[in-house]
Amino acid sequence: MAMIKLDSGKLLNLSAVSYISNTEMLAYFRQPVITNENSFQTAKCFGISVTEADIERIASETTPEGVTDDEQ
Numbered sequence: 001m002a003m004i005k006l007d008s009g010k011l012l013n014l015s016a017v018s019y020i021s022n023t024e025m026l027a028y029f030r031q032p033v034i035t036n037e038n039s040f041q042t043a044k045c046f047g048i049s050v051t052e053a054d055i056e057r058i059a060s061e062t063t064p065e066g067v068t069d070d071e072q
Helices: 052-062
Strands: 003-005 011-013 017-021 026-036 041-049
Touching: 003 052, 017 052
Parallel strands: none
Antiparallel strands: 003 011, 017 026, 026 041
């Protein structure tokens, strides 16, 4: 996958992204944050802030060609 340059100037590796929340405006990474090393509990995933334009660029990069949201 390609790297996407975000509006913040940071580069985002799309293969490291688990999901993108358009309500929280965060791109969450696959690697969770380990909060207790003894039991490997994960309380949260970490993410990076994204803008509406970033989400549109990511969607255009990851959506297969020929797929639309238009009803046929």
